[in-house]
Amino acid sequence: xxxxxxxxxxxxxxxxxEDDKVIQVEGDIFGSYSKTGHVHNLEQIKLLPxxxxxxxxxxxxxxxxxxxxxxxxxxxxxxxxxxxDIGYRAVNALxxxxxxxxxxxxxxEQVQYEGELVVIIGKECRNVSESEALDYVFGYxxxxxxxxxxxxxxxxxxxxxxxxxxxxxMGPWIVTDxxxxxxxxxxxxxxxxxxxxxxxxxxxxxxxxxxxxxxxLTLVPGDMIWMGTDGATENMKDKDVxxxxxxxxxxxxxxxxxxx
Numbered sequence: 001x002x003x004x005x006x007x008x009x010x011x012x013x014x015x016x017x018e019d020d021k022v023i024q025v026e027g028d029i030f031g032s033y034s035k036t037g038h039v040h041n042l043e044q045i046k047l048l049p050x051x052x053x054x055x056x057x058x059x060x061x062x063x064x065x066x067x068x069x070x071x072x073x074x075x076x077x078x079x080x081x082x083x084x085d086i087g088y089r090a091v092n093a094l095x096x097x098x099x100x101x102x103x104x105x106x107x108x109e110q111v112q113y114e115g116e117l118v119v120i121i122g123k124e125c126r127n128v129s130e131s132e133a134l135d136y137v138f139g140y141x142x143x144x145x146x147x148x149x150x151x152x153x154x155x156x157x158x159x160x161x162x163x164x165x166x167x168x169x170m171g172p173w174i175v176t177d178x179x180x181x182x183x184x185x186x187x188x189x190x191x192x193x194x195x196x197x198x199x200x201x202x203x204x205x206x207x208x209x210x211x212x213x214x215x216x217l218t219l220v221p222g223d224m225i226w227m228g229t230d231g232a233t234e235n236m237k238d239k240d241v242x243x244x245x246x247x248x249x250x251x252x253x254x255x256x257x258x259x260x
Contacts, residue, residue, distance in 0.1 A: 003029060003139065004173040007046040017042060017173060030122055030138060030221035049094040049170045050141050051120055053224045056094075058145065058162075059209060060085040062202050062228030069232040074153075084204040084212045089145075089226070090163040097172035100257040101236070104164060107148050111236050111256075114145035114229040115187040115244035117199050119206055120174055125219035133210035136219065139176035140183075142244050142252040143226045144169040147233075169254045178248055180206040188243040189234060197230035 002017040014029050015022040022040045027033030061067050061081050071078035095101070103111050122138025145168065151161035162168075183199040199205075204212075209225060236242060238258035245251045 001176045002173050005048045005050045047172050048096045050174045053222050055223045056089040058087045058089050058226040059228040060087050063230030065231045084209050093163045093168035095166040095169050101254050102166045103258045105259040108150040109235050110149035112233040113242045115185050116143045116229050117227045118143040119225045121219045121223040125214050128214045130207040130211045133207040139174040141174045142246050144244050175249050184247050186245040195231045
């Protein structure tokens with residue numbers, strides 16, 4: 001099933017996408033909901049970030065090539081993590097498919113994309129095994145973890161490097177009942193492929209992260225985990241268009257807009 005969150009006629013709604021139509025629903029998408037009689041053309045609605053999470057989690061340093069690249073940028077030897085590392089992001093940074101990535105005027109030229117798989121939790125989750133972990137997943141979407149690298153190196157908490165408004169494009173929708181190890185991520189900058197990787201090459205996979213996190217945290221419906229990126233990343237300039245594609249989900253597209 002393909003779920004979206006959208007704006008129409010001054011309201012915000014959840015919907016189920018079938019072909020080029022969106023069936024508006026009411027109720028709790030993680031529990032009891034019903035389809036309404038309102039059906040919209042997909043091309044005529046404004047897609048929003050498909051969920052606003054109770055808690056926004058992000059996996060860190062989770063792909064070998066990205067770890068190596070990041071270490072080289074610092075002039076250090078790469079060291080792969082020996083345990084899953086989780087951080088937090090701010091919901092104010094979320095923006096939707098086709099929305100602009102607005103870069104503050106005082107940012108340096110080192111504003112870069114990070115195309116990632118996003119996991120949406122569907123049921124309350126505590127102390128689950130890796131074999132059970134996917135039973136607690138609602139579905140998957142796409143994220144672009146935009147990062148200002150100079151700020152990232154200089155700010156202890158990465159509060160603006162990662163969490164500036166619009167620095168977390170997400171969407172265009174959530175797709176359920178998929179196997180995360182089958183995903184292949186392609187990143188394009190102005191229609192040029194600048195990165196691609198298989199999700200299964202992660203140092204720690206979706207099952208491991210959910211299981212490990214649930215030892216200490218209660219994950220609840222709507223929580224989301226951004227799973228990290230692989231490879232080197234490049235600077236984005238004003239008017240650049242960045243796309244993140246994941247097979248069986250779709251394409252997340254956003255234009256960069258530098259503040260003047």
